[in-house]
Amino acid sequence: MVLNSNTDMTVKVGLKYCGGCNPEYDRVALVKHIQESLQGKVVFVKPESEGVRLILAVEGCSTACADLSAFQGMEIRVITNIEGGDRFIKEIRAQSGSSAD
Amino acid sequence: MTMMTAEQYEESLRRLNLVVYMFGKRIENVVDDPIIRPSMNAVAKTYELANRPEHEDIMTATSHITGKKVNRFTHIHQSIEDLVKKSKMGRLLGRETGCCFQRCVGMDSLNALDMTTFDIDSKYGTEYHTRFVKYLEYVQDNDLTCCGAMTDTKGDRSLPPHKQADPDMFMHVVEEKQDGVIVRGAKANQTGAVNSHEIIVMPTITLREPDKDYAISFALPSDTEGITYIIGRQSCDTRKLEDGTMDRGNLFFGGHEALVIFDNVFVPWDRVFMFKEYDFSRQLVEQFAAYHRQSYACKVGVGDVLIGAAQTAAEYNGVEKASHIKDKVVEMNHLNETLYCGAIACASEGHKEPSGTYYVNTLLANVHKQNVTRFPYEMARLAQDIAGGLMATLPSEKDFKSDTVGKWMDKYYKGRADIPTEYRMRILRLIENLTLGTAATNYLTESMHGAGSPQAQRIMISRRVNMQEKQRAAKRLCGIE
Numbered sequence: 001m002v003l004n005s006n007t008d009m010t011v012k013v014g015l016k017y018c019g020g021c022n023p024e025y026d027r028v029a030l031v032k033h034i035q036e037s038l039q040g041k042v043v044f045v046k047p048e049s050e051g052v053r054l055i056l057a058v059e060g061c062s063t064a065c066a067d068l069s070a071f072q073g074m075e076i077r078v079i080t081n082i083e084g085g086d087r088f089i090k091e092i093r094a095q096s097g098s099s100a101d
Numbered sequence: 102m103t104m105m106t107a108e109q110y111e112e113s114l115r116r117l118n119l120v121v122y123m124f125g126k127r128i129e130n131v132v133d134d135p136i137i138r139p140s141m142n143a144v145a146k147t148y149e150l151a152n153r154p155e156h157e158d159i160m161t162a163t164s165h166i167t168g169k170k171v172n173r174f175t176h177i178h179q180s181i182e183d184l185v186k187k188s189k190m191g192r193l194l195g196r197e198t199g200c201c202f203q204r205c206v207g208m209d210s211l212n213a214l215d216m217t218t219f220d221i222d223s224k225y226g227t228e229y230h231t232r233f234v235k236y237l238e239y240v241q242d243n244d245l246t247c248c249g250a251m252t253d254t255k256g257d258r259s260l261p262p263h264k265q266a267d268p269d270m271f272m273h274v275v276e277e278k279q280d281g282v283i284v285r286g287a288k289a290n291q292t293g294a295v296n297s298h299e300i301i302v303m304p305t306i307t308l309r310e311p312d313k314d315y316a317i318s319f320a321l322p323s324d325t326e327g328i329t330y331i332i333g334r335q336s337c338d339t340r341k342l343e344d345g346t347m348d349r350g351n352l353f354f355g356g357h358e359a360l361v362i363f364d365n366v367f368v369p370w371d372r373v374f375m376f377k378e379y380d381f382s383r384q385l386v387e388q389f390a391a392y393h394r395q396s397y398a399c400k401v402g403v404g405d406v407l408i409g410a411a412q413t414a415a416e417y418n419g420v421e422k423a424s425h426i427k428d429k430v431v432e433m434n435h436l437n438e439t440l441y442c443g444a445i446a447c448a449s450e451g452h453k454e455p456s457g458t459y460y461v462n463t464l465l466a467n468v469h470k471q472n473v474t475r476f477p478y479e480m481a482r483l484a485q486d487i488a489g490g491l492m493a494t495l496p497s498e499k500d501f502k503s504d505t506v507g508k509w510m511d512k513y514y515k516g517r518a519d520i521p522t523e524y525r526m527r528i529l530r531l532i533e534n535l536t537l538g539t540a541a542t543n544y545l546t547e548s549m550h551g552a553g554s555p556q557a558q559r560i561m562i563s564r565r566v567n568m569q570e571k572q573r574a575a576k577r578l579c580g581i582e
Contacts, residue, residue: 020159
């Protein structure tokens with residue numbers, strides 16, 4: 001559980017990209033879409049930032065080679081395609097108790 | 102400073118005082134010269150991407166010396182993962198620039214020297230590795246671009262260095278002094294030379310005892326007194342001097358090569374990494390070559406651009422659904438991804454050397470590069486087949502924009518009705534650029550001869566293959582004792 005259902009605080013999500021050698025979708029555009037969809041619920045910050053409660057790993061393909069070794073013990077979500085982004089949006093919305101809009 | 106931005110890199114080049122000649126004249130402002138600048142843009146991309154979160158996982162690494170974050174082009178590979186990311190970085194930058202981004206040769210020189218200097222010290226008790234690590238830290242801390250200079254001009258190929266009519270056909274020491282050495286010679290085909298802060302010199306062939314004065318490796322600032330650069334021509338290079346951009350094909354990026362002359366240049370001892378240890382020349386050449394043959398993963402990225410251009414041209418021509426066109430595009434992808442297989446495989450099958458540096462599988466690196474000497478040519482043929490002859494016969498942008506004849510070009514060069522004629526011309530120019538123009542220097546001829554010509558790989562393949570084991574397997578199955 002990343003978010004409390006009754007909280008109105010914006011959650012800091014550490015954004016970690018893979019290197020993007022041969023991505024199968026536009027990772028930056030998807031992150032922008034996620035950010036807009038979760039406005040007010042999450043804010044993306046550098047993964048090494050203070051107060052990060054969740055790491056979102058945005059991987060360009062299913063190889064998912066981003067180095068996540070620095071985030072051991074933290075809650076991590078891994079996205080490898082656009083559908084994964086939509087699932088992440090739904091999960092955060094469900095946890096924060098808001099309906100899809 | 103540990104990592105420069107693209108802007109800082111450009112400014113750092115402006116502070117150099119390089120002696121550069123092109124078309125018989127000294128170039129006073131190298132950075133802004135219209136023929137050279139696209140190549141500077143390509144190197145600048147290696148700085149820009151390292152500072153972008155969506156690419157830093159590939160473009161940066163952690164220095165094993167300082168623990169600081171560094172640009173991967175200055176990194177010594179510390180794991181298989183590092184080797185794999187190097188291959189991926191090549192593809193990424195090849196696709197981003199559509200050309201040679203020039204910085205891998207310095208990275209490969211650094212890694213080869215890290216291993217060889219360690220091994221020389223182990224045998225002779227010298228201090229090359231200590232010097233080298235100090236130099237490496239300087240390169241990393243200042244995020245420098247290094248030109249790796251291996252290819253001597255070589256003169257008569259049938260003769261070793263000491264038997265050449267002109268002893269300068271191979272870089273050599275002409276005077277030994279208390280504080281350093283004086284060297285003379287030239288390095289040919291030097292990719293990215295005038296976009297580099299440093300030049301790292303290595304021998305070009307295996308040397309014997311009579312050639313020990315030629316067994317010299319060193320690094321110098323690129324604007325050291327006595328170093329002169331003569332820029333090599335590329336097909337269609339002067340199109341960059343014309344008004345407009347369409348006829349260039351690639352609007353932003355390019356590569357360059359230069360002849361680099363060392364006319365009695367002083368090298369201080371703290372920048373010397375090999376001196377007369379001729380018995381390590383073969384190792385250094387082979388290790389550099391194997392790393393650099395891996396580096397041709399970049400051609401996969403350029404291949405991505407060519408495939409994208411060919412598919413777009415097919416769509417603009419309205420033929421993308423024809424079965425033979427689809428099959429040709431599939432073949433291009435097959436060839437391109439086969440190249441990628443080799444680049445990933447030689448990295449994945451790498452190993453740790455005594456110095457702690459990770460080294461690619463040399464057999465697979467040479468197999469990969471051997472494929473690179475062939476597949477881009479076939480991909481270029483297929484792209485030209487798909488594009489059609491117009492790619493090579495289009496009139497100029499000036500004609501297209503002419504008040505008198507422009508309307509005819511717009512009318513008769515129209516392909517699909519919903520696509521502007523200009524778009525069709527632009528994509529055809531890009532294919533021309535990659536297969537006949539300035540970028541063909543790198544996509545085709547560099548693929549053939551860069552990091553060693555095809556025969557060099559075949560020699561290495563024959564050395565590395567375990568033939569006895571293959572014969573044992575065959576004989577066992579058919580009952581031969």
